[in-house]
Amino acid sequence: MAHIAFFILPAAGHVNPTLSVARELVARGHRVTYALSENYRERVLATGAEFLPYALDQDRFWDTMVPKQDAAEYTDQQEFVNMMTWMLDMTRQTLGDFERHFGDGADRPDVFVCDPSSFWSGHILAAKWGVPVIRSTPTYVANEHWSLHPPVDTAEEQAEDPVTGALFEVVAELLAEHRVEKSIGDFAAEVHSGPALVYLPRAFQYAGDTFGEEVGFVGPCTSANSFHGEWEPPGTGRRLVLISLGTLYNKQPDFFRACVEAFRDTDWDVVITHAGGVAEGELGDVPPHIRVYDFAPQGAVLAHASVMINHGGTSTVLQAVSEGVPVIAVPQMAELHATATRAEQLGVGAKILRKDVTPERLRETTLALAGSAEVRAAVARLRGEIEAAGGPAAAADAVEALLAPAAATAA
Incomplete structure (x- = not known):
């Protein structure tokens, strides 16, 4: 049995597609743990996974992480700064508790499933312990052929801005404190690259044929998740x-x-x-x-x-x-x-x-x-x-592909 830890942005559109994947992994005999805010406890436990809560200021989260502009591009620098500040605050708030929880050899995960949009606690621990990471992405992924975001300056160029530079210094301090020997640029690149679970079919992804096989377009995994009781159709036969x-x-x-x-x-x-x-x-x-x-x-x-x-x-x-x-x-x-x-x-x-x-x-x-x-x-x-994308079973296969031989055999 392997131990798989999910670090997902605490928003329904990010959490819900992962629940069927967790359910599938549990059914295959794996131990699954979610680090999430308290309001997702019931949904997580219903999958058979364990639940590791953290405190979350919901008002600040919505104010910070939900874009306000009705625009077809992400262009607001202040929204980027607000988001970075929140992510750093949450990383510092949770990292110590997560390290203590997972630090024992028996509890250390074999794979981290990390949402690139979430804060960085999972990524830092995975880098510190040498544990493989697979991204969990409920929407489009980016590469050199397509991105929803406009081109950005390098980390070094962004650091010349005093506000952004101060945020990057905090990231550098966190990496150094946890003995992660990576530059800010390399760490950021790793967060947004490597193996991925993408909850779209490849045909729906912009420039989908330009992504390699390590990016698993497994399709939406939400259909088996229902949290709002029963519903009776009208029975009229009308559209x-x-x-x-x-x-x-x-x-x-x-x-x-x-x-x-x-x-x-x-x-x-x-x-x-x-x-x-x-x-x-x-x-x-x-x-x-x-x-x-x-x-x-x-x-x-x-x-x-x-x-x-x-x-x-x-x-x-x-x-x-x-x-x-x-x-x-x-x-x-x-x-x-x-x-x-x-x-x-x-x-x-x-x-x-x-x-x-x-x-x-x-x-x-x-x-x-x-x-x-x-x-x-x-x-x-x-x-x-x-x-044809495969859904939760294909996603679980992709997670299992990252397991070390001993963990895979035990499972």
């Missing part, structure tokens, strides 16, 4: 549209009101899940064929849906396609714009910018997607790519 903006960009009552108006006088059933983003009464008069929830089990609703309107979250879009459902994406920041554009490029959906949202545009686009044979064919093609 259904599911509408959700996820949990980060959901506080938009104007958008949800536009959705109500879009489908008020149609023969569609409508399910709106707003994740607490809409207060009681904010949607006004809602007709009975439009059902509004804080949360509903997304997979169960998608099994009955003809179209999904969402924020462009990569996992959400791919889960919809996995169920044979085309998408309308209303993106809110750079990564979501990239996913909305990719869905359009591959013919599995449409993109509507926030400024262009009207009831008429939502209704017309929904009807066009639902009635298009070309869209149905494109969804079927991408659905086949997702199924």
Whole structure:
């Protein structure tokens, strides 16, 4: 039995795809430990994994790690500085506790599964102990052929900026303190390179054919994860549209009101899940064929849906396609714009910018997607790519490939 430790950004879109992978590893006889904030305890324990909590200031996390700009590129230097500051603070806060927890020979992990977007405690311990790392990436990976981020200066050039330079000095101090003999540039490069689990099919990745085999495009792994109880379909036999903006960009009552108006006088059933983003009464008069929830089990609703309107979250879009459902994406920041554009490029959906949202545009686009044979064919093609990617089993294979022979034999 091997010990595999997950260090994942404490956001649902990053955590949820890993849970099916952990469940698969546990089923294969491995010991799995998650280092995560307390609000994920129940989800983690349900996989059979162990749970190692740390304290998290949720308000600061959301304020820092959720991009605010509705833009197709990451360009805000202050957001980068805020993110770096948070990541360093969290690394310093957790590193000592994690080292004490995992430091004993019997508890030391055989593989670290590290989210490149999370803080660096897992990466530093892996480098210190010589333990292999595999990245866990719920969205696009970058290489010399494609990146969502604009080109950046080298670490040395960035360090010339006083604010950024001070942050880099802290990183250097952490590496030296833990006897990690790497430059800041080399350490940063390792965080974003090497073996990877990418929760997309290769066909959905921009420039997907330019990535080597060490990057495992295993497809979305969210379909088996459900955290929001049961849901009963309307039973009317009518077409259904599911509408959700996820949990980060959901506080938009104007958008949800536009959705109500879009489908008020149609023969569609409508399910709106707003994740607490809409207060009681904010949607006004809602007709009975439009059902509004804080949360509903997304997979169960998608099994009955003809179209999904969402924020462009990569996992959400791919889960919809996995169920044979085309998408309308209303993106809110750079990564979501990239996913909305990719869905359009591959013919599995449409993109509507926030400024262009009207009831008429939502209704017309929904009807066009639902009635298009070309869209149905494109969804079927991408659905086949997702199924061929291998899902949790392929991800577990990639993790096991990093195990030392003794650990693999014991498993």
